[in-house]
Amino acid sequence: MTTFISARDLGAGFHTEVIRPLLGRLPYAAGLLGWGSDVLGYDTARSTDHGWGPRLHIFVDPDQVAPVAKLVDDNLPAQYRGYAVRFGWDTQEPVHHVTVTSLSDWLTDHLGFDAAQGVGTEDWLITPQQQLLGVVAGAVYADDGRLQPIREALQWYPDDVWIWLLACQWSRIAQEEPFVQRTDEVGDHLGSRVVAARLVRDVMRLALLMERTYAPYTKWLGTAFARLGHDDGLDRVLAEVLAADELVDRERALVTAYGLMARRHNALGVTEEVDPDVRQFFDRPATVLGADRFVAACVARVRDPLLRRLELVGGIDQFADNTDLLSTTAAYRRLVKIYEK
Incomplete structure (x- = not known):
């Protein structure tokens, strides 16, 4: 039986031993961010029974996304520390979960706006706190300076x-x-x-x-x-x-x-x-x-x-309680009109 290791620690080793040697001197940032209990550090041995394995995000310049994604895809091992590198769950087909993207694209996809361009009052209010945690709470394994300013800016509300x-x-x-x-x-x-x-x-x-x-x-x-x-x-x-x-x-x-x-x-x-x-x-x-x-x-x-x-309707977490809404960027961003006067 494989001894349990937290996803944060698994990701740290995976980055050091697999990802960093592939990327060499290329400027990038990498971390375990986004969705999941493991991003929050709440994972346990029970977590490994469903959609479990090494995963992380790699942030590079836009013109480097395609070549780096191919480099990673072509060179990943089948397993790492006894865990399949390509894994699935339910109807998800087994794939690797090393996401290569630009930071701006990922922020727009994850939050609904590019926080690197600033955060307006409406952005703060309409973004579920869990989504903000997906940016600020995960482990960071490498940073060439592009990720930390965003995490600091989103650390807490004005x-x-x-x-x-x-x-x-x-x-x-x-x-x-x-x-x-x-x-x-x-x-x-x-x-x-x-x-x-x-x-x-x-x-x-x-x-x-x-x-x-x-x-x-x-x-x-x-x-x-x-x-x-x-x-x-x-x-x-x-x-x-x-x-x-x-x-x-x-x-x-x-x-x-x-x-x-x-x-x-x-x-x-x-x-x-x-x-x-x-x-x-x-x-x-x-x-x-x-x-x-x-x-x-x-x-x-x-x-x-x-x-x-504004009326005291609150942030989205205070007036909405539906998982599909709070976890779907396009859906909750449509509600930003509630803050228009």
């Missing part, structure tokens, strides 16, 4: 965009926080659990935003959240929300989580301090944070004219 996204995430919580009690009150106990679970997910994504960390796709959201570290016990409290059988326990855990997030928000120092105490929802028997107060505090700090004109 402050105005970030604070506006914080406002939109707080808004999602504000819209639903009283529903946990109201659904239970009318006997919809399942509905109360579902709303609570939605709010837990929104709190997790808010925590990632506060830590300036892009959220990966659903399979790895919990892993990314756990890796933040939670000295205040937020992870434990959110688990209590999901485990609660009774409304009183569910609501108690939720408002505890809200209080923790309120204090995290104030610690950021990006807005005026907001009272972190929870309160009754008007004259109804629901306990809430009143997250709309944090929305208003964030909006007050935004200066970008476009963002100030």
